[in-house]
Amino acid sequence: MNNEITANNDALEGPIFATFIKYMLPSLLGLIAMTSGSLVDGMFIGNYEGATALAAVNLIIPITTLLFGVSMMVSIGGAVRGGKYLGEKNTTAASAIFSKTLIFMLVYGVIVIALGLVFEDKIFASLGADETLFPVMSEYYRIIFPFLFFQFIVIQLYFFIRLDGFPNIAATALTVGALGNIVMDYLFIAVFDWGLAGAALATGLSQVMPLVVMLYYFVNPKRKIFFSLRQTYWREVFQAAYNGISEFINEVSGAIIGFIFNWMLIQRAGVNGVAAITLVNYLLFVGFMAYFAVSDSIQVIISQNFGGRNPQRIRAFLRTAGAMIAAISAVIIGLLVAGSESMIGLFIDVERDRDTLVLALEFVTYVWPVFIFAGFTMLISGYLTAVHLPLQSAIVAICRSLIMPAGLLTLFYMLLTDYRFVAAISVAEAISFVIALILYLYHTPTRAMREQD
Secondary structure (H helix, E strand, O other): OOOOOOOOOHHHHOOHHHHHHHHHHHHHHHHHHHHHHHHHHHHHHHHHOOHHHHHHHHHHHHHHHHHHHHHHHHHHHHHHHHHHHHHOOOHHHHHHHHHHHHHHHHHHHHHHHHHHHHOHHHHHHHOOOOHHHHHHHHHHHHHHHHHHHHHHHHHHHHHHHHHOOOHHHHHHHHHHHHHHHHHHHHHHHHHOOOHHHHHHHHHHHHHHHHHHHHHHHHHOOOOOOOOOOOOOOOHHHHHHHHHOHHHHHHHHHHHHHHHHHHHHHHHHHHHHHHHHHHHHHHHHHHHHHHHHHHHHHHHHHHHHHHHOOOHHHHHHHHHHHHHHHHHHHHHHHHHHHHHHHHHHOOOOOOOOOHHHHHHHHHHHHHHOOHHHHHHHHHHHHHHHHHOOOHHHHHHHHHHHHHHHHHHHHHHHHHHOOOHHHHHHHHHHHHHHHHHHHHHHHHOOHHHHHHHHO
């Protein structure tokens, strides 16, 4: 039986622009907080512990990325499903999928952490690490790995708390964790000289802090979603995971493309090439983070209007989000074309690392067109997930994050003898946008609703 939502639901009833901003700004702050930890860790580890320690930590990243991808897949897929239920004013079903995905995260966390600790050496070997690095990797791994349990829970709660209309709680929680990580990194590494163990402990504890803040949600009398241990129809968790599969594809594909790209640059430009593209990635990171904030917010809003059968509002939100992406793209392209040298100078000593700067500026000329297409492609992918078209969303995700960039990078690398092969990333983004646009035109809001009937 459906439970009626008595409180106002801005996603279904609020002004279009104001509602969009209400969801987007906390999402942007939350994403900044969520992603800042690894950058801060790298800065402290690299400066205080050296290249060997930084390499050891970087070698561990693929396994944590894979596990994180599963948690994102289930959490986003579950939240989209819960959004549809809220749009239908069925809070019982929304609470059920919330409870089931949270229970799944608890069980999943215990199992993968236990297996990860038992098979530590085998995991290190599969990541391509030399046995001489095992002790250094283990110093970090054995502390950070158990804390993944809290990260899985935080990710699940983050998406559902936002879904229930409390994006400020979710963003505040992640911000507290990010600030805590910076302070503890400084204390544990720079002051107490605890080395990699200190870095791991700082990062781990910074995952617990957001969870403490998020517990406030469970005592908030205005929430519509409630937790219950007694659940049935567990198949729905796997259905939710399927709906969020594009997020898993993005996580895994990013690691694969990064590996391919780095190998090519090392062969053609050496360490300077890898350093240069790393600087460019810092610039790309800012724009992509803003795009994801828009796409992430739209998923929450559209999934509820999809359940509420409001195609007009869905189109209005998409127009607003599209205008926001166009504005973001214009600003970023302008900064890259006119001020890339100044921005790169924030990260390196331009006099000491002149060769790296020159390479980075050349790479910018090849990759800035990415920002013409990427935001709109991500928006369409988020829309397709929100209207319960996981296959179509996965097609966009795998084309954009793996098939197109991997294929075109390989082709351009074979055909071109200089650094122009980097332009393959922009060409791949353009082709992926065309694919995404075709899928959107075939699955407009009204048609998507008919398909679900």
